[in-house]
Amino acid sequence: MKAIGVEPGEGRPRILEVPRPTPGAGEVLVRTHRVGVDGTDHEVIAGNHGSPPPGEEHLILGHEAVGVVEDPNGSGFSRGEFVVPTVRRPPPGGENEYFERGEADMAPPEATLERGIDGAHGFMSEYFTSPAECLLSVPPETAPWGFLVEPISISEKALELAAASRSSFGWDPETALVLGNGSLGLVTVAMLVERFEVYCLGRSDRPDPTIDVLERLGATYVDSRETPVPEVPSAHEPADLVYEATGYAKHAFESIDALAPNGVAALLGVPEPWSFEIDGGRLHKALVMENKAIVGSVNSGPAHFRAAIERLGGFPEWFPEAFVTTVAPFDSFEAAFERTDGTIKTAVAFDEP
Numbered sequence: 001m002k003a004i005g006v007e008p009g010e011g012r013p014r015i016l017e018v019p020r021p022t023p024g025a026g027e028v029l030v031r032t033h034r035v036g037v038d039g040t041d042h043e044v045i046a047g048n049h050g051s052p053p054p055g056e057e058h059l060i061l062g063h064e065a066v067g068v069v070e071d072p073n074g075s076g077f078s079r080g081e082f083v084v085p086t087v088r089r090p091p092p093g094g095e096n097e098y099f100e101r102g103e104a105d106m107a108p109p110e111a112t113l114e115r116g117i118d119g120a121h122g123f124m125s126e127y128f129t130s131p132a133e134c135l136l137s138v139p140p141e142t143a144p145w146g147f148l149v150e151p152i153s154i155s156e157k158a159l160e161l162a163a164a165s166r167s168s169f170g171w172d173p174e175t176a177l178v179l180g181n182g183s184l185g186l187v188t189v190a191m192l193v194e195r196f197e198v199y200c201l202g203r204s205d206r207p208d209p210t211i212d213v214l215e216r217l218g219a220t221y222v223d224s225r226e227t228p229v230p231e232v233p234s235a236h237e238p239a240d241l242v243y244e245a246t247g248y249a250k251h252a253f254e255s256i257d258a259l260a261p262n263g264v265a266a267l268l269g270v271p272e273p274w275s276f277e278i279d280g281g282r283l284h285k286a287l288v289m290e291n292k293a294i295v296g297s298v299n300s301g302p303a304h305f306r307a308a309i310e311r312l313g314g315f316p317e318w319f320p321e322a323f324v325t326t327v328a329p330f331d332s333f334e335a336a337f338e339r340t341d342g343t344i345k346t347a348v349a350f351d352e353p
């Protein structure tokens with residue numbers, strides 16, 4: 001079968017011919033429908049993150065997938081059912097305490113593999129296998145956008161962790177500031193507008209499709225070149241919740257100034273090392289005296305996937321159409337890896353059921 005993979009050092013994905021997988025005990029064979037591409041894939045392709053499985057030269061890409069059950073292999077799934085796989089798998093040597101507790105998303109990097117990213121092949125192939133317990137059923141109506149479940153689940157987890165840190169008192173947040181108008185920031189704006197007055201920070205000139213989408217969602221665009229993060233409270237209003245999805249390391253600290261008292265910032269970005277000066281004393285004091293919190297969050301668990309499936313079904317109908325700017329057929333997959341001015345979210349389509 002055909003797959004899309006990358007060899008370290010090549011710097012670009014290419015088509016590979018690999019054997020079609022055979023499901024082992026407890027595994028389901030899935031025919032791949034669509035696979036999303038995100039910033040992590042670009043990092044993997046650039047060689048900055050992740051690695052092929054031990055002893056192999058290439059890594060099959062793709063961690064945001066939706067497919068159709070081809071062979072349920074004795075699991076509770078039915079042939080023809082749409083499913084979405086989770087990303088983390090136990091490292092060689094088997095399960096550890098995190099997997100045993102069903103909390104793989106809380107495992108430190110050395111205690112987990114990530115399919116399509118680090119040490120395990122991903123889902124960008126005509127078929128893939130997965131343990132049945134790592135698959136979640138999606139309704140046929142939302143299946144064309146099922147590859148958005150994984151990125152939405154990332155935010156479901158981050159928002160859960162943020163709210164958990166505010167659960168000991170009557171937290172009634174009204175205002176959210178999303179840092180970053182990339183695909184993760186924008187899908188999070190779509191999640192937050194139901195409940196919050198949302199501001200979304202970027203550094204793009206109009207006209208820009210991400211600004212169009214966030215304004216259509218009812219959010220307010222903030223240009224960081226005119227209004228840096230610490231100035232958002234005076235230019236607009238303080239945020240009860242900050243959601244950082246820029247990977248711009250200064251934002252982790254500037255968020256403290258953007259928060260209202262008792263607010264919380266969730267950090268999602270994965271920056272490169274960068275040394276810079278901050279007034280640590282002032283920021284430390286602000287965190288303490290105003291009961292502010294900062295939480296980091298990575299990956300997501302089955303409960304977040306379930307919440308994401310529900311969330312996807314509740315988005316306005318126009319949103320996925322506007323948000324997903326490219327669905328490239330397999331034989332012209334390169335288009336899904338191009339980043340042009342009009343690109344927001346892209347995917348590769350293997351099979352259109």
Ligand code: NDP
Pocket residue numbers: 038039040154179180181182183184185201202203204224245246247248267268269270271297298299
């Ligand atoms: P993108 O690179 O697509 O988005 C980042 C966005 O932030 C871009 O639109 C960029 O604008 C904007 N940005 C960066 N710096 C600034 C700035 N100083 N002021 C205003 N805007 C800025 O990445 P994704 O949306 O895919 O992901 C966001 C981050 O989250 C990344 O760091 C990614 O690695 C991380 N991530 C983390 C996950 C987790 O589990 N924690 C999961 C997935 C992703 P421009 O394009 O104009 O430069």
Ligand code: ZN
Pocket residue numbers: 038040063064150151
């Ligand atoms: Zn992703």
